[in-house]
Amino acid sequence: MSARKDAGPEKGARPGRRRGSAGTRPLILEAARELFAERGFDGTSLRAVARTAGVDPAMVHHFFAGKEALFVEAMEFPVDPARLVPQLLEGPREEIGERVVRTILGLWEDAEMRSRVLAILRSVTAGEQGAAMLREFMTAALLDPVVERLGVPPERVAMAAAQMLGMVMMRFVLEVEPVVRATEEELVELLAPTFQRYLG
Missing domain, CATH: 1.10.357.10 (Tetracycline Repressor, domain 2)
Structure with missing residues (x-):
């Protein structure tokens, strides 16, 4: 799912990031690592990760099955x-x-x-x-x-x-x-x- 190119950034999004770009997945992982470290697992939501990465929440769901799957990859956890x-x-x-x-x-x-x-x-x-x-x-x-x-x-x-x-x-x-x-x-x-x- 890709957002329109002329769509503005989400509220709270980092400047210069566009939803649906080729680098979306790495941005999501970067944001997830930051939020997990700052807020812990329970305190981090997929919507907050999307907002921090500057992407549509649907993109997070597109790349990751859920918060557990996102954590496994973001933290490079070897066992899923x-x-x-x-x-x-x-x-x-x-x-x-x-x-x-x-x-x-x-x-x-x-x-x-x-x-x-x-x-x-x-x-x-x-x-x-x-x-x-x-x-x-x-x-x-x-x-x-x-x-x-x-x-x-x-x-x-x-x-x-x-x-x-x-x-x-x-x-x-x-x-x-x-x-x-x-x-x-x-x-x-x-x-x-x-x-x-x-x-x-």
């Missing part, structure tokens, strides 16, 4: 919860514990993905505002959809996430023995029943 959640949940309910463990282990075994996630975590958790932004995003994009899809209490999903984060820290960040030398099958055998109890 919109793809991860179905991967975790689609399949037999009685196998969800094993599926969660194998999926997360597989993601973190990728050295490039791991380094990018760790860099983002160090950056955003260095201050209270960054930590709040990541918490808001993960709640809206990952935890809430799991709660909705599975119909389990939020505290159970949160505890499952906490358990997984602990395992990831012990194995891939701190490299604590014997967690770091355990095989995938050993970790699945130990952890899958716990996740099944939380999520099954």
